[in-house]
Amino acid sequence: MHPAAFLLCILLAGAAHVAHAADVSYHREVWPLFKRHCVGCHSAQKSKGALRLDEVAAVQKGGQSGALFVAGKPEASLLIKQVSGEAPEMPIDAPPLPPEKVALLRQWVAQGAPFDAPPASTAPAVVIPAAYPSAPSIASVALSPDGKWVAAACRSEVAFFAVDDNTSAPRRLPTDCDLISHVEFSPDGARLVAAGGTPQRFGAVTFFALPAGRMEHTRRHGRDTFFRGSFAPDGRAIALGGADGAAHIVPVDAAAKIQSIELHSDWVLDVAYTPDGKQLVTGGRDKTAKVSSVETLRLLRMVDQSSDIISSVASDALAAVAGGYARTLTGYDYKVALAGVEVTGSGNGAQPVNRRDQYVRPFEGQPDAVQDLATSGDRKWLAVATRQPEVRIYQTSDRARKTTLSKLSGPVNAVALDLNGTRLAVGGRDGLVQVYEVATGKLLRSLTPVPVTVRP
């Protein structure tokens, strides 16, 4: 089935369900009404008439005059009487409830005043439009190891397409995240992951099996979104930055436990694994870059403190790399920076053995704030996106710039390389996804991966 048709089916099925379901839901309909109009005077803080409406148990109990309702008999229910004109009319000192809200309460009581199970989340359901009014900015982009497939994060959905097939529209893979901040293919190319969440509500990771794009499972964690991260080299977990200052290691196995390393004093914006999977490099809003041990889940060393936010990190076998808003791109030699640290296993209290200038391996200065870094699967190449409409590609062994793809359509949000660094994918703030052949600079594909309403 065409993906758009598939989505339409979901939407139609949803509409049909609503049309037939006469049942008023306490949690979805009655509670929001109480919250808006009544809880100001009927809660734990203030319980006028000895009535609380902020908890199911209290609603069931009633107030000073006893039960709030007689199940199935709205006319005999105190709740209905006091919202339909009987003194003292509720809400006191405010306009009466609009008739449809009174009707809703009446219907709920007539139905027997059932209390349905509270929803896992009371956030409004994510709505993925059939077409967007304007192209959504690409928050993250991924290339499969063979360079044939691209995935792009467009708000709550992932758009997924074959680079060399421009005859079919991208597949649209919906998630229940408000915002996806990271997409990535597993190192074997067998699955795709989308991570993000709903701000101040939850972080979520969704795994899709390829090539079909079938959702394997979704996992929620914590109370805020995940940021960027990277797959473990063995493909068994993905490490992601958290708004809680931790790096979270989320296993692909839905039954395995999520592990977290508390590291930063603010959002962790990116996480990268060393090629042997033993260490994690993290960077974040607290302007620091750190290296920690996957085995012990402890900090090994803070390798840098920048004058501005570290937005992005990467790693090859010899060095960690961090880039940020200070327009700097810096390598940190593991051997020197971690000398002594691992041996003593001194963990969070580790004393730096060497001074920063002994292990720092600077790259050239960057023209603007660094937005994203991406290494090729073999870690020989590093692509750097800044707020300028260009992408620079460096060889990691000598940190020399090899190529610059300039004259891009606009500022770049995200970059990705394939296994050998032959292809580069670029995601723009203008909503455009482009794929280039690195050696020649040839543009292989350029598209807005989701439908956008065409205005006459």
Ligand code: HEC
């Ligand atoms: C501005 C404050 C205020 C708001 C808002 C308010 N109430 Fe009240 N409510 C009161 C007061 C005060 C009493 C006690 C009246 C009395 O004892 O005479 C009361 C009493 C009641 C009672 C009677 C309780 C009992 O057992 O005697 C019910 C039922 C009730 N409110 C329902 C509601 C509902 C439903 C809403 C929202 C639609 C609401 N109230 C909003 C102030 C408020």
